[in-house]
Amino acid sequence: MVKRMKLWVAGALLLAVAGTVVASNMAFKFVPNWNQTNKVFTLSLPLNNNYLVAHDVFNDINASCPGSAQVVEKVVPSTGAKNRLTWNGSGDDFPVVGAEGLLITVNPACTSLVIVGSHNPSQSISFSQPGKMYLTSIPYHTTAVVAHDIFNSIPSASVVEKIVPSTGGKNRLTWNGTGDDFPVVIGDSYLIVVSAASSWTAPHY
Numbered sequence: 677m678v679k680r681m682k683l684w685v686a687g688a689l690l691l692a693v694a695g696t697v698v699a700s701n702m703a704f705k706f707v708p709n710w711n712q713t714n715k716v717f718t719l720s721l722p723l724n725n726n727y728l729v730a731h732d733v734f735n736d737i738n739a740s741c742p743g744s745a746q747v748v749e750k751v752v753p754s755t756g757a758k759n760r761l762t763w764n765g766s767g768d769d770f771p772v773v774g775a776e777g778l779l780i781t782v783n784p785a786c787t788s789l790v791i792v793g794s795h796n797p798s799q800s801i802s803f804s805q806p807g808k809m810y811l812t813s814i815p816y817h818t819t820a821v822v823a824h825d826i827f828n829s830i831p832s833a834s835v836v837e838k839i840v841p842s843t844g845g846k847n848r849l850t851w852n853g854t855g856d857d858f859p860v861v862i863g864d865s866y867l868i869v870v871s872a873a874s875s876w877t878a879p880h881y
Contacts, residue, residue, distance in 0.1 A: 706791040713783040716845035718865040720813035722793025723774035730763035741786035749779035751811035775801045777811035777865020800875040809867045815880040820860045823851035835869035
């Protein structure tokens, strides 16, 4: 079944299906579909958003879905994305940066949180450490349809991975010029590896 999520742009309701939507650089409202308990989901935030630190995201989830938030994590650029900062009501209350994707675990499911923010078309994303994995936000109005679209747009890209909702975020689909050319889903963030330091301005509508 195709994953469906609601996306509002500049006051108009659009239904985002399989990562395809027509949009602008104006304000967004987005409703994630976190419908599996105790699984790790990824989240892209708009580059401009209302969150400062991890507990802001954690508390916002619980305000919309009481008791749902279990873990909010940030990937520190690392081999296999194994290095993480974690907030579960205590721990690392790390700063939230719009260009960096987040890992979210909920129990019970949460399908009523509304993420708000806007895009910054002039902001580039830096991949300064070759060979390390970056969990990266993708614009809600991305032109990317499948993994190779992201891969081809990033200078020196060597890997693009999707974390499939799974325990610990261990299940993944991988594109490195071959492999799983998976569909890009609006609201998901993706693991990026580059072979040489580079920066990227994400294409969008």
